[in-house]
Amino acid sequence: MSERIDVLIIGAGPAGVAAGIGAKREGAEHVVVIERDWDLGGILQQCIHPGFGLRTFKEELTGPEYMHRFIQQAHEAGVEFRTNTMVFQIDRENNTVWTMNKERGIEALNPGAIVLTMGCRERPLGAIRIPGTRPAGIYTAGTAQRFVNMEGYMPGKRAVILGSGDIGLIMARRMIWEGATVEGVYEVMSWPGGLRRNIAQCLDDYGIPFHLKTTVTRVHGQDRLEGVTVAQVDDHMTPIKGTERFVECDTLLLAIGLIPENELSRMAGIDIHPVTGGPVVNDLLQTTNPAVFAAGNVVIVYDLVDNVSDEGLIAGANAAKFSAGKIPADIKRIPVKGGENVRLYSPQYVTGQTDATIFMRVTHPVEQACRVFAVSDNGTELYSQRLRYARPGEMNEVRLKTAKLAEAGEVSAITVDIQPV
Ligand SMILES: Cc1cc2nc3c(=O)[nH]c(=O)nc-3n(C[C@H](O)[C@H](O)[C@H](O)COP(=O)(O)OP(=O)(O)OC[C@H]3O[C@@H](n4cnc5c(N)ncnc54)[C@H](O)[C@@H]3O)c2cc1C
Structure with a gap:
C-alpha cells in the first residue's frame, strides 16, 4: 500500500505502451503498466501482416515490428511493466486499483493518476x-x-x-x-x-x-x-x-464489430458514452473521473494504430500532469456535438487548453466531394477540410486549434459534421 506510483496504466497494447512513454516524457517518476497477458503489445502481437505505422514511421511494418519500436522506447524511458497481472477492480471512492498476480498476490495500488488502455473485444x-x-x-x-x-x-x-x-x-x-x-x-x-x-x-x-x-x-x-x-x-x-x-x-x-472493454471504467464510476461504448473524455483524454484518463480502442474503435499511439502519448502526458497537480479541477468543458451524418465521435468535450483532434465516423457513406468541418454555436467556422469521399469504415478527423477557438470568442458548443459540397 505504501508504494508511490505517479501514473498507473492498465493494458500494454499500443495505447498503454505509448501512455507510459508520454507520462515519462512529462516527468512522472514512477510509471507502471499492468498487463494481464504474459507479453506486451496487445492485439498487435497477433497482427503479423504488414500495414502498420505508415504515418508514424513512414514504413510498412508488421504489428509486432511496430510494437517493438514503442516497447523499446518505453524501456529506455524507464517505464515499469508488470505482465501476467490482471486489474480486477477500481474503487470509485478513492481510485484504488486492485491487481492480481501469481507471485505478487493481490495488491491495492493508489496511483496519482490512472490511464485506461484496455482495448476492445469482438462481438x-x-x-x-x-x-x-x-x-x-x-x-x-x-x-x-x-x-x-x-x-x-x-x-x-x-x-x-x-x-x-x-x-x-x-x-x-x-x-x-x-x-x-x-x-x-x-x-x-x-x-x-x-x-x-x-x-x-x-x-x-x-x-x-x-x-x-x-x-x-x-x-x-x-x-x-x-x-x-x-x-x-x-x-x-x-x-x-x-x-x-x-x-x-x-x-x-x-x-x-468490436466493443470497448469498459467493465473497469464502469466500476470506477466513469460516464460511458452510449454510442461509442467508451468513456466520455475531453481533449486531454480525461474521463468524468478527473484522476482517470483513457486512450485507444477502450475509448472509440480506431481504424489505424498510429492514432491509437498518438492518443496514448497524450493521455499519458496529461495523467502525469494531473498527478503533479498541474491540471486545475475547474477546467473548461465545451461540449462537442455530432451533426446529421456523424455516427460517433471522440472526444466529447474540448477544454481550449490544447490543440485537439476530434475523431469521427459518418453514419452513411458520402461518395462525392464533401467537407469535414467544425462550427461553433456562435456561427464561427473552426475547421474545414475538403474530402474526396467519407465512408463509415474509415475515420475522419477535425483538427481544432486553440488560437482559432480563442478568436471565436464566447463558444458554448461545437458541432462537427461531414456534408457533400
Ligand atoms: C485483427 C486486427 C487487425 C488490425 N490491422 C491493423 C492494420 O493493418 N493497421 C493499423 O494501423 N491498425 C490495425 N488494427 C488496429 C490496431 O491494432 C488497434 O487499433 C490497436 O491494437 C488498439 O490498441 P489498444 O492499446 O487500444 O488495445 P489492445 O491492442 O487491444 O490492447 C489492450 C491491452 O489491454 C490488456 N488488458 C485488458 N484488460 C486488462 C485488465 N483488466 N488487466 C490487465 N490488462 C488488461 C489486454 O490484454 C491488451 O494487451 C488492427 C486491429 C485488429 C484487431
Whole structure:
C-alpha cells in the first residue's frame, strides 16, 4: 500500500505502451503498466501482416515490428511493466486499483493518476442471434487469427466470413494463404465495414466473393459446422424471402464489430458514452473521473494504430500532469456535438487548453466531394477540410486549434459534421 506510483496504466497494447512513454516524457517518476497477458503489445502481437505505422514511421511494418519500436522506447524511458497481472477492480471512492498476480498476490495500488488502455473485444455470435445449431467451427475472426498466427492451428478448411470489419478481411486472405478456401464475405450493410485498402488487398486480389446487403440466416451442423444459409436483406436489414441459399463450409468467422472493454471504467464510476461504448473524455483524454484518463480502442474503435499511439502519448502526458497537480479541477468543458451524418465521435468535450483532434465516423457513406468541418454555436467556422469521399469504415478527423477557438470568442458548443459540397 505504501508504494508511490505517479501514473498507473492498465493494458500494454499500443495505447498503454505509448501512455507510459508520454507520462515519462512529462516527468512522472514512477510509471507502471499492468498487463494481464504474459507479453506486451496487445492485439498487435497477433497482427503479423504488414500495414502498420505508415504515418508514424513512414514504413510498412508488421504489428509486432511496430510494437517493438514503442516497447523499446518505453524501456529506455524507464517505464515499469508488470505482465501476467490482471486489474480486477477500481474503487470509485478513492481510485484504488486492485491487481492480481501469481507471485505478487493481490495488491491495492493508489496511483496519482490512472490511464485506461484496455482495448476492445469482438462481438460474438450471441450478439446477433442467428438461429440454428451451435456446432464447432464458429469463431470470432480475432480468435481465429490468434490460432493461426500465434498458436499454429487452422480453424478449418472451408470458410465463410460474416461481416466485413478489417479483422474479417485480413483473415479471409490469411485463410487462403494457409491453404483453405473462402466461400465469401457476407455484409449486412450496403457498404463495407472495413478499410477500402483491405477490400482491395485481402479480397479483390484473391478473388474472394464479397456480398453486400447479405447475411447468414441459419447455422447448420451437429458436432461440426456443415454450412450456413445466407440471404439478401432489404433496406431494413430483414432477410428477403426466396433469396436464401445454402453455402457449404466447416468454419464461420465473425467480423461483426468490436466493443470497448469498459467493465473497469464502469466500476470506477466513469460516464460511458452510449454510442461509442467508451468513456466520455475531453481533449486531454480525461474521463468524468478527473484522476482517470483513457486512450485507444477502450475509448472509440480506431481504424489505424498510429492514432491509437498518438492518443496514448497524450493521455499519458496529461495523467502525469494531473498527478503533479498541474491540471486545475475547474477546467473548461465545451461540449462537442455530432451533426446529421456523424455516427460517433471522440472526444466529447474540448477544454481550449490544447490543440485537439476530434475523431469521427459518418453514419452513411458520402461518395462525392464533401467537407469535414467544425462550427461553433456562435456561427464561427473552426475547421474545414475538403474530402474526396467519407465512408463509415474509415475515420475522419477535425483538427481544432486553440488560437482559432480563442478568436471565436464566447463558444458554448461545437458541432462537427461531414456534408457533400
Ligand atoms: C485483427 C486486427 C487487425 C488490425 N490491422 C491493423 C492494420 O493493418 N493497421 C493499423 O494501423 N491498425 C490495425 N488494427 C488496429 C490496431 O491494432 C488497434 O487499433 C490497436 O491494437 C488498439 O490498441 P489498444 O492499446 O487500444 O488495445 P489492445 O491492442 O487491444 O490492447 C489492450 C491491452 O489491454 C490488456 N488488458 C485488458 N484488460 C486488462 C485488465 N483488466 N488487466 C490487465 N490488462 C488488461 C489486454 O490484454 C491488451 O494487451 C488492427 C486491429 C485488429 C484487431
